[in-house]
Each structure stands twice: as structure tokens, then as C-alpha cells.
Amino acid sequence: MKCIYTNSGISEQTIKQRKTELSTYIKDLQKIVKDHNYDKDEGSLCLVDDASLLAEVKKMVEKKRSKNLKYIVNIGIGGSYLGTKAIYDATRGAFDLFQKEQYPKLLFLDTTDAEYISQFISFYKKEDFTPGEVIFNIISKSGGTTETAVNGEVVLQLFKDSFENWKEYTVVTTDKDSPLWNSATSLGIDVLEIPKKVGGRYSVFSAVGLFPLALSGVDIEVVMKSASTTRDSCLNGDDSAIESAIILFEQMGRGMAINDNFYFHIELESLGKWYRQLMGESTGKNGKGLTPTVSMGSVDLHSVVQLYLGGPKNKYTSFVYTNSFQECELPKHNTLSHIKGIEGKNMGDVMMAIQQGTMRAYEKMGLPYSETILDGVNEKEIASYMQFKMIEMMLLGKLMQINAFDQPQVELYKIETKKILAEK
Amino acid sequence: MKCIYTNSGISEQTIKQRKTELSTYIKDLQKIVKDHNYDKDEGSLCLVDDASLLAEVKKMVEKKRSKNLKYIVNIGIGGSYLGTKAIYDATRGAFDLFQKEQYPKLLFLDTTDAEYISQFISFYKKEDFTPGEVIFNIISKSGGTTETAVNGEVVLQLFKDSFENWKEYTVVTTDKDSPLWNSATSLGIDVLEIPKKVGGRYSVFSAVGLFPLALSGVDIEVVMKSASTTRDSCLNGDDSAIESAIILFEQMGRGMAINDNFYFHIELESLGKWYRQLMGESTGKNGKGLTPTVSMGSVDLHSVVQLYLGGPKNKYTSFVYTNSFQECELPKHNTLSHIKGIEGKNMGDVMMAIQQGTMRAYEKMGLPYSETILDGVNEKEIASYMQFKMIEMMLLGKLMQINAFDQPQVELYKIETKKILAEK
Numbered sequence: 001m002k003c004i005y006t007n008s009g010i011s012e013q014t015i016k017q018r019k020t021e022l023s024t025y026i027k028d029l030q031k032i033v034k035d036h037n038y039d040k041d042e043g044s045l046c047l048v049d050d051a052s053l054l055a056e057v058k059k060m061v062e063k064k065r066s067k068n069l070k071y072i073v074n075i076g077i078g079g080s081y082l083g084t085k086a087i088y089d090a091t092r093g094a095f096d097l098f099q100k101e102q103y104p105k106l107l108f109l110d111t112t113d114a115e116y117i118s119q120f121i122s123f124y125k126k127e128d129f130t131p132g133e134v135i136f137n138i139i140s141k142s143g144g145t146t147e148t149a150v151n152g153e154v155v156l157q158l159f160k161d162s163f164e165n166w167k168e169y170t171v172v173t174t175d176k177d178s179p180l181w182n183s184a185t186s187l188g189i190d191v192l193e194i195p196k197k198v199g200g201r202y203s204v205f206s207a208v209g210l211f212p213l214a215l216s217g218v219d220i221e222v223v224m225k226s227a228s229t230t231r232d233s234c235l236n237g238d239d240s241a242i243e244s245a246i247i248l249f250e251q252m253g254r255g256m257a258i259n260d261n262f263y264f265h266i267e268l269e270s271l272g273k274w275y276r277q278l279m280g281e282s283t284g285k286n287g288k289g290l291t292p293t294v295s296m297g298s299v300d301l302h303s304v305v306q307l308y309l310g311g312p313k314n315k316y317t318s319f320v321y322t323n324s325f326q327e328c329e330l331p332k333h334n335t336l337s338h339i340k341g342i343e344g345k346n347m348g349d350v351m352m353a354i355q356q357g358t359m360r361a362y363e364k365m366g367l368p369y370s371e372t373i374l375d376g377v378n379e380k381e382i383a384s385y386m387q388f389k390m391i392e393m394m395l396l397g398k399l400m401q402i403n404a405f406d407q408p409q410v411e412l413y414k415i416e417t418k419k420i421l422a423e424k
Numbered sequence: 425m426k427c428i429y430t431n432s433g434i435s436e437q438t439i440k441q442r443k444t445e446l447s448t449y450i451k452d453l454q455k456i457v458k459d460h461n462y463d464k465d466e467g468s469l470c471l472v473d474d475a476s477l478l479a480e481v482k483k484m485v486e487k488k489r490s491k492n493l494k495y496i497v498n499i500g501i502g503g504s505y506l507g508t509k510a511i512y513d514a515t516r517g518a519f520d521l522f523q524k525e526q527y528p529k530l531l532f533l534d535t536t537d538a539e540y541i542s543q544f545i546s547f548y549k550k551e552d553f554t555p556g557e558v559i560f561n562i563i564s565k566s567g568g569t570t571e572t573a574v575n576g577e578v579v580l581q582l583f584k585d586s587f588e589n590w591k592e593y594t595v596v597t598t599d600k601d602s603p604l605w606n607s608a609t610s611l612g613i614d615v616l617e618i619p620k621k622v623g624g625r626y627s628v629f630s631a632v633g634l635f636p637l638a639l640s641g642v643d644i645e646v647v648m649k650s651a652s653t654t655r656d657s658c659l660n661g662d663d664s665a666i667e668s669a670i671i672l673f674e675q676m677g678r679g680m681a682i683n684d685n686f687y688f689h690i691e692l693e694s695l696g697k698w699y700r701q702l703m704g705e706s707t708g709k710n711g712k713g714l715t716p717t718v719s720m721g722s723v724d725l726h727s728v729v730q731l732y733l734g735g736p737k738n739k740y741t742s743f744v745y746t747n748s749f750q751e752c753e754l755p756k757h758n759t760l761s762h763i764k765g766i767e768g769k770n771m772g773d774v775m776m777a778i779q780q781g782t783m784r785a786y787e788k789m790g791l792p793y794s795e796t797i798l799d800g801v802n803e804k805e806i807a808s809y810m811q812f813k814m815i816e817m818m819l820l821g822k823l824m825q826i827n828a829f830d831q832p833q834v835e836l837y838k839i840e841t842k843k844i845l846a847e848k
């Protein structure tokens with residue numbers, strides 16, 4: 001992974017000045033890592049070289065893995081699945097469901113949409129699974145998330161109706177001693193722990209992400225090693241994450257309302273959704289915050305790019321692309337098309353030209369942007385990107401003088417919802 | 425479909441004043457409909473009661489339909505597929521790919537991502553289709569879209585390699601006499617026409633959307649009738665679309681940067697993406713424009729809603745929800761959860777409480793919003809919503825004094841891309 005800030009619109013001098021403001025905080029972060037201190041808000045930094053976490057997850061994977069495992073059904077919402085899905089989708093690609101021989105697969109049940117859950121139930125019943133073909137993985141940090149409770153209860157009922165030993169195929173990931181933890185352990189259901197101070201949007205490298213990913217076949221040692229290397233370089237000499245945080249902060253100060261994250265790999269849409277939560281919940285408070293949006297190349301060139309190029313200049317764009325593509329050659333002669341210059345080309349080269357052409361158009365229009373270049377789309381690069389972005393968000397929070405780890409206003413709708421449920 | 429603007433933040437008096445500004449334009453639109461005038465920019469309004477269009481599409485559907493049809497592979501990008509996918513996903517739901525008996529299915533190949541297309545090729549080869557199991561549907565208004573040309577050529581090569589009579593199973597939808605039209609007809613491939621003045625983002629009710637939808641089993645007569653009823657009422661006495669356009673315009677004038685479209689039905693994410701293009705390309709020019717974003721309830725309550733409630737007040741929110749849900753009852757006793765009040769409830773009631781609770785929180789925070797209430801998620805309601813939004817966008821363009829039908833800046837990246845391709 002490589003970052004380029006040539007067209008960020010922020011001068012090197014400004015960046016240099018701001019860096020000194022962050023030096024104390026960087027030292028704090030270094031100390032948290034060194035002390036393996038999970039009691040701080042930034043405790044998630046300790047996950048990626050936590051040998052006992054890795055051992056615990058691997059043990060659980062061994063216990064739950066079976067040759068006939070087909071689906072790992074993940075019941076969780078927000079930070080309980082967005083990171084897992086980001087890595088899964090990036091590595092499996094958009095046609096995973098068509099790859100009939102590629103098992104086990106991850107499924108995600110997030111919201112309590114009645115149609116959606118009914119369709120899942122219908123699918124589940126038709127499949128008539130045998131024991132071991134399905135694992136239910138319930139993830140809720142607090143143990144008190146309404147959607148997860150609702151979907152969890154519905155799905156557990158299904159599961160209990162189909163298998164006598166349903167508990168063997170169920171795993172719960174939650175905070176130690178949460179009500180969910182206690183009821184799971186008292187029923188004899190296996191549990192995995194989320195460290196108390198590791199919030200949902202920073203939890204992908206805890207059991208929240210590692211367990212389902214490993215069970216589905218992702219090499220979590222590669223994930224951990226890559227994230228750990230990135231963490232160490234970001235906090236020790238490679239200033240890319242620091243500079244990125246400063247640029248976002250400065251652009252916000254210059255009136256940018258939106259941080260558009262423009263991914264030129266269709267498999268990275270879920271990664272964008274993960275980032276959207278990370279930035280939205282971390283920076284959106286006290287009347288401040290950048291609104292994160294996700295754009296997909298080249299699809300959105302035929303959708304919102306007219307607005308981006310011709311509309312208000314209120315966006316700072318973060319382009320994410322790769323310089324290595326799978327070989328996919330075009331036919332030497334066109335059958336239908338009159339477009340010249342595509343015959344016999346590699347598809348990756350066409351995409352690269354579209355991506356570079358887009359950046360040149362942004363430059364010509366005076367629109368500021370950064371570039372993140374991934375060395376292919378794989379667990380190593382995605383893990384590195386995610387760790388980088390989590391550190392960036394901590395630093396951005398510090399510059400904004402806000403708490404990047406809480407989400408106080410989310411309570412507002414929860415209170416109103418509870419009132420309405422009580423009225424019924 | 426019903427609209428409520430009680431919390432729009434714009435006074436009735438302001439709305440009333442602006443209405444007079446639009447009265448001439450409304451008369452123009454009425455005349456276009458009456459004259460069935462496809463030569464105007466607003467010609468898309470004539471689609472929904474065009475009997476010859478419906479007959480032509482039905483004829484083609486009869487010709488291409490076979491009992492063993494499994495996949496209709498749609499090759500197109502932007503306006504060539506977003507509307508089709510919106511209706512398809514809304515009616516089929518999120519688990520379509522798991523419903524193994526439910527054929528034919530629509531597939532969409534939009535971008536020229538090498539991994540993505542390679543995965544499709546691998547899937548196609550493994551399936552070893554027999555004649556009639558797959559229809560290739562190539563959609564390109566201009567006939568000169570790079571992505572569609574590239575994917576089209578790759579896929580046609582596959583198709584030619586597998587079936588001698590591949591032309592029988594191929595359809596091209598494009599402008600009459602475009603280069604693509606001409607090469608298709610000269611090869612003897614069936615073509616469907618897009619009226620010249622009907623732009624991509626306004627084309628869902630042309631053959632672009634109708635043909636694949638009808639072939640997949642959507643009742644397009646219901647679609648047309650619903651859209652036509654909505655069109656007529658929006659232009660004759662029901663002022664909801666007019667008021668919505670005025671509110672968006674006024675909120676933009678008050679400094680709102682973002683129009684967040686918050687859908688409380690997971691099947692409507694693709695509808696949001698269709699709307700994103702409609703608003704982005706129609707209003708984003710001359711340095712003006714609202715940035716459309718798509719949020720999904722209840723997923724995004726656990727992601728960006730912290731920002732929406734606690735961050736900058738720069739968003740006008742359009743809530744879209746329904747008041748009828750499929751029955752999906754929760755177990756009478758919880759197995760794991762300690763959350764009170766969910767036992768035995770209907771899942772739809774829980775979702776409704778979450779949705780209403782969210783709106784109450786917005787109201788308490790002084791955040792303006794509109795409500796669109798769908799009478800269920802089905803082709804009738806979605807068609808009505810889409811026609812409503814297209815009319816709203818024409819009216820908004822008029823208020824903004826911009827051309828809501830062109831996309832001039834999109835050329836910028838195309839020019840740069842072509843330069844880069846020529847360099848290689």
C-alpha cells in the first residue's frame with residue numbers, strides 16, 4: 001500500500017506545522033502498543049499482535065470446523081459485521097454466490113427486515129441442512145442490540161427446531177460478562193470475548209472479525225501480520241497516516257463537507273461501507289464532522305461524477321485503486337463495437353486508463369484528492385488499509401478535539417424507539 | 425404512495441409562492457404528454473402509456489422466452505441498468521441468489537473490473553449452459569460506452585464459442601441508427617430502440633428496463649399503469665412532486681449540501697443508487713447541486729446516524745418506508761436475549777418502531793425531513809416512486825435554472841481516458 005498526496009490541496013508547510021501538534025499523542029499511542037494496554041480507548045491497537053487472541057480464535061475455529069460446513073451465518077449489525085464483510089467480499093469477489101463449490105461461505109443477517117429474514121428462513125428450511133453444515137455466529141458488543149437480539153432469537157428458534165445439539169454449532173462474540181455472555185455461558189454455548197475498550201468500529205481485528213473470517217478460510221495470520229506491520233510503521237517514521245489525518249482536518253476547515261472515498265475495484269464496496277461507519281461515528285459529533293461517501297469506479301462515472309466534476313466544490317476525494325489486475329484479455333477483433341483501441345487489450349489496462357483519466361479530470365477542475373494504491377486486492381492489503389484508516393481516524397479525532405471512540409447521539413433514536421415499543 | 429412534508433422546514437407560504445413560478449412549466453409538461461412528444465427533453469414522460477413500446481417489448485419477450493431460461497445477462501452501465509436493478513432487487517429481495525428454483529434471474533455486468541469479469545467467465549464456463557438457458561442483453565444508449573463495449577466483446581466471444589446460433593439469444597437496446605444499432609442489425613441481431621431524447625437516467629420505462637424486467641417475470645403492465653397514473657396525478661392536481669422539488673430547492677438555498685435518502689427496506693438499496701444518478705447527473709452542474717446519499721435502515725443507525733444526529737446540520741433527509749410488512753413472528757420466549765418487549769412480537773412492528781423512533785430523534789434535533797410511505801414493496805409502488813422522482817427532478821432543474829437532462833462534465837474524464845489509451 002502506497003499513499004500519494006500531491007494533489008491534496010494542502011501545503012507541505014501546513015502539514016509540517018500540524019505534525020508537531022500530534023507528536024505527544026503519537027507517543028501516547030506508541031506507549032499503549034508497548035504496554036499492550038487494553039484499558040485505553042485506543043486499545044484496539046493492541047489486537048494485531050495479541051498472540052493469546054490469535055490462539056483463542058484458532059482453537060474455536062478448530063472446534064467448529066467440519067468438512068461439511070457450508071454456511072457461517074453471522075448475526076450482528078454495524079461494527080459487528082462491516083469489517084468482516086469488507087475483508088470477505090474483497091477476497092471472495094462479487095460472484096461468490098455463483099461459485100457453488102467454494103464453501104464455507106459467510107452470510108450476514110444485519111437488519112430486522114421482515115421480508116429479508118423471511119426469505120432467509122425459507123432458504124434455510126428448503127436446504128434441510130445436516131448437523132455441521134451451518135454455524136450460527138451471534139456478535140453483539142453490548143449484548144443489548146435490538147436487531148441482533150431479534151434476528152438471533154428467530155434464527156435460534158429455527159436452529160433448535162432442526163438440531164438437538166444446536167448449541168454445538170452456535171458461537172457468541174460479546175463483551176465479557178455482558179448479559180448475552182452470561183446467558184450463553186449458562187446455556188453452555190461457546191463464547192468469544194471482545195475487549196471492553198475496543199469499540200465496534202475498531203473491532204475487526206478482534207474475534208469479531210477473525211473468527212468468521214478464519215472459519216471461512218481467510219488466512220488470519222496474514223491479516224494480523226500485515227495490520228501489525230502497518231501499525232508499527234504508522235507510529236514509527238512512516239508519516240502517511242499522520243499526513244492523511246492532517247489533510248482531512250485542513251480540508252474540513254476549508255469548508256469541505258464530504259469525504260468521498262472512490263474505490264476502483266468493485267469488490268471494495270463493503271470496505272467503503274466499513275470506512276463510512278469508522279469516519280461517520282468517529283468524527284460526527286459536537287456539530288462537526290466530514291460526511292463520508294462511497295463511490296465505485298467505474299460505475300459511478302456514469303452516475304454521480306457529473307455532480308463531482310460540475311457541481312459544488314465541497315468534496316475531498318480519496319481515490320483507492322490498485323496497479324495489479326488479473327489477466328483478462330479482450331478479443332483481437334470486435335464483434336459489435338465500433339470503439340477503437342480496445343481490441344486485444346488487457347481489461348486491467350482499460351480500467352487503469354479510466355481511473356487515471358478520472359484523476360486527471362479532477363486535477364483539471366481543481367478538485368483536491370489523495371491516492372491510495374493497493375498492491376492487489378487481497379487480505380494483506382485490505383488489512384493494512386484498515387489498520388491505517390483506524391489510526392488516521394484516531395489522529396483526526398485528536399486534531400478535531402473530539403472523542404473519536406464514543407457515539408453519544410445514537411442513544412437518541414434508541415430512547416424514542418423504546419418508548420414506541422412500550423406503547424404497543 | 426403517500427408523501428408527508430410536515431417536518432420539511434419550509435413554510436407553506438414559501439411553497440405556495442414558488443408554485444406559481446412552476447405553473448408555466450407544468451403546462452409545458454402536460455402538453456408534452458398530451459401530444460405524445462418524444463422530441464422534447466422531457467420526452468420520457470411519454471413512455472408510460474406508449475402502447476407500441478409495450479407491444480414491441482412484449483413481442484421481443486415472447487421471441488426470447490424459453491422454458492429453460494435461467495439467466496438474462498445485462499451488459500450496461502449507469503442509466504442502462506440502475507433502474508432495472510432497482511425494480512428487480514425490490515421485488516426479488518436480498519436472497520434471490522439463494523432461491524435456486526426461482527428462474528430466470530437477472531445478472532448485471534456493469535464495470536470492466538478484470539477480477540469481476542473473470543469470475544463471471546469462470547461461472548459461465550462451469551455451468552456449461554445449453555441453448556436458451558442464457559440471454560445476453562446489451563444496453564448502451566449511444567452505443568459508444570467503453571465499459572459496455574469491452575464487457576460486450578468479452579462476453580460475446582464466450583457466447584460465440586459456446587453456441588452456433590448465439591445471435592438468437594442476443595438482444596441489443598440502443599438509439600436507432602447508433603453505430604451499435606447498425607452493426608447489430610447487419611449481423612441479424614435483434615434490436616430494441618431507445619427514443620433519442622430519453623436520456624439514460626430517465627429511461628427505466630423504455631425497453632432499457634421493460635425488456636429484461638418482463639423477461640424475468642415482472643409484470644410490466646402493472647409497472648406502466650402505476651407510473652402512468654402517478655404521472656397524470658403529479659401533473660394534474662396532486663402537488664406532492666411539485667412541493668418536494670420546491671422543498672429541495674429551498675433547502676439547497678439555505679445551505680444544505682446533502683440530500684440523504686434513507687430507505688427502511690433493505691431491498692431498496694438499488695433504488696437508492698438509481699436515485700443517486702438521477703439527482704447527481706440532473707442537478708450537479710454550474711457549480712450547483714445537492715449531493716445525494718443513500719442510507720439504509722436500520723443498518724446505518726449503527727454506522728453514520730451518529731454523524732447525522734450529532735454532526736453538521738447540512739443534510740435534508742428523505743425517509744422512505746412502508747407501513748405493511750410480511751408477517752414474521754418472534755418466538756414467545758427468548759433463548760439468549762435479555763431485551764424485554766420483543767417476545768412474540770411481529771418483526772415488522774419492531775422495524776416500524778425503529779423507523780418512527782429515528783424520525784422522532786431527527787425532529788428533536790431540529791433536522792428537516794420528508795416522508796414517503798410506500799404501500800408495500802412491489803413493482804406498483806416502486807414504479808410510482810420512480811416516476812414521481814423523475815418529475816420532481818425536472819421541476820427542481822427548472823427552479824435551479826439548469827438543464828436537468830445533460831451531463832456535460834462527464835466528457836472530461838472520457839477525453840483524458842482516451843488520451844491515456846492512445847498513449848499505450
